[in-house]
Amino acid sequence: MAQHQTSRRSLLTAALAAPVAAVGVPLVTAAPAAAAEPTDGCQTVVPWTDVTLDASVTAEVGSPFQARVIRLAGTEFLQLRGVLICPVPFAKDEIIGTLPPSIVPPKTTRGTATRNNQDGINAIRVEAQTTGLIKVFGPTAANPATWIQLDSFSSVLR
Numbered sequence: 001m002a003q004h005q006t007s008r009r010s011l012l013t014a015a016l017a018a019p020v021a022a023v024g025v026p027l028v029t030a031a032p033a034a035a036a037e038p039t040d041g042c043q044t045v046v047p048w049t050d051v052t053l054d055a056s057v058t059a060e061v062g063s064p065f066q067a068r069v070i071r072l073a074g075t076e077f078l079q080l081r082g083v084l085i086c087p088v089p090f091a092k093d094e095i096i097g098t099l100p101p102s103i104v105p106p107k108t109t110r111g112t113a114t115r116n117n118q119d120g121i122n123a124i125r126v127e128a129q130t131t132g133l134i135k136v137f138g139p140t141a142a143n144p145a146t147w148i149q150l151d152s153f154s155s156v157l158r
Contacts, residue, residue: 089144
């Protein structure tokens with residue numbers, strides 16, 4: 001008995017003809033459904049805005065401490081950038097700044113940032129709190145932080 005084969009072309013034709021038979025409108029000419037909000041690409045929700053520095057740090061010249069919120073595939077992220085210098089090296093957890101009023105985390109959000117390398121430790125935990133305070137965690141008297149680079153910080157907000 002001869003085996004029957006269906007070509008890809010006939011399957012595609014049948015798939016495109018099915019909506020016409022069911023609805024009466026060809027699939028290729030039907031208007032796309034309107035999306036309430038685009039979910040592809042990167043959208044800026046809050047542009048780069050200066051963060052109020054705590055007195056314990058200074059921003060490196062040309063690299064201000066800033067924050068922004070972006071939306072990527074429907075998820076909002078808090079991003080930080082800038083290089084902070086600690087004139088008195090941090091030997092304990094410290095507050096480094098306060099987010100602008102346009103950026104209020106709905107929950108505490110955490111990430112990491114680069115810091116001076118000492119004894120093989122070159123990262124510091126950064127936490128943005130619901131009050132707007134930004135804190136760093138991890139420095140000790142034996143391993144103080146003298147600078148922090150926040151350009152790699154990105155954390156989910158919602």
